[in-house]
Amino acid sequence: MSQRRVPRRLSRRASWGVSIAGALAVMGFVAAAQWNSSASRESFTSSAQQVLAAQVLQLEAEQRDLREQIAEAEEQVRQFQEQSTSSSATLAVLNAQLEQARVAGGLSAVHGPGVIVEIADSNRVVPPGENPSSFIVLVDDLRDIVAALWASGAEAITINGERLVASSSIYGVGASILVNTSFLPAPYRIEAIGGDGLLDRFQADPAFTGRVAQRIEFYGLEFAVAQADDLQLPAFVGTTRFRWGVPVESPAP
Numbered sequence: 001m002s003q004r005r006v007p008r009r010l011s012r013r014a015s016w017g018v019s020i021a022g023a024l025a026v027m028g029f030v031a032a033a034q035w036n037s038s039a040s041r042e043s044f045t046s047s048a049q050q051v052l053a054a055q056v057l058q059l060e061a062e063q064r065d066l067r068e069q070i071a072e073a074e075e076q077v078r079q080f081q082e083q084s085t086s087s088s089a090t091l092a093v094l095n096a097q098l099e100q101a102r103v104a105g106g107l108s109a110v111h112g113p114g115v116i117v118e119i120a121d122s123n124r125v126v127p128p129g130e131n132p133s134s135f136i137v138l139v140d141d142l143r144d145i146v147a148a149l150w151a152s153g154a155e156a157i158t159i160n161g162e163r164l165v166a167s168s169s170i171y172g173v174g175a176s177i178l179v180n181t182s183f184l185p186a187p188y189r190i191e192a193i194g195g196d197g198l199l200d201r202f203q204a205d206p207a208f209t210g211r212v213a214q215r216i217e218f219y220g221l222e223f224a225v226a227q228a229d230d231l232q233l234p235a236f237v238g239t240t241r242f243r244w245g246v247p248v249e250s251p252a253p
Contacts, residue, residue, distance in 0.1 A: 105165060105236075106163050106164065106166075107165075107235055109233065110193060110232075110233050111193070111230055112155075113196075113227075113228065113230060113231070114156075114191060114192045114198060115149075115192050115194070115199045115202065115227055115228065116189065116226045116228055117145055117149075117190040117202075117223075118189050118190070119137050119141060119142075119216075119221060119222065119223050120137065120187030120188065120221065120222035121135060121136040121137055121187075121221065122136070122221050123222065124220040133175070134215070134218075137177075137188055137221060139171065140172075140211070141212050141221070142179075142188060142190070143170050144208060144210070144211060145208060145212060146164065147207040148205035148212075149190070149192045149194075149202055151205050151207060152198055152202040153194045153198055153201060154192035154193065154198060155192075155193050155194055156193045157191070157193075158191050158233050159188060159189070160179070160184045160188060160189055161234060162179040162182055163236040164179075164236075165236045168180050168236075180236075180237075181238060191231050191233060199225060
């Protein structure tokens, strides 16, 4: 049986077809690869954008919280400043009231216009048969002078620098006079702060014109008065503590 030979031209066409098919296959693979890469890139890009967007939203929320916290802190500072100002004003009022109470109680040094009264023992020779104590300043003389000054409108009084307060005492110990807790020697200088006319009212007051003025005239006690434009009186030095007396509670409204 004779063999049939394939023409050479047909063989070349088949080889060319195979080559084209292979080329097409390669191109398809590359295109598929590129498409897959592009899809992956788009997927990655989309995912990254979502993450960034979420972070931006979170940061914006944190900023809003911070702004709210700052605003709240500023409001608290403002309220504190208002309270501080109000407290300072209230404290100033209380301090003023306390100082007024201290002044009224004689616990603060004060100054102002007033009068000066000086009284000392007589320089006369004591006649025979007379009581020598009549020629010296007695505790009752100082008490009467102080009473006349208070009654005439004096607001603050000292005797030889001892400030008189509600608990002060003028006490005679023999020929000596005890004021508060101090023994005071003669002569005695009484200083009193008060308004206009204090000296005239004092000299017209019965506590002075009655017994003291008569003793000054009869026994020659040294006596002088003067007005003063500005007296400076010290604060009371001593204890004002109450052991038994306590404030009365105000009834409930």
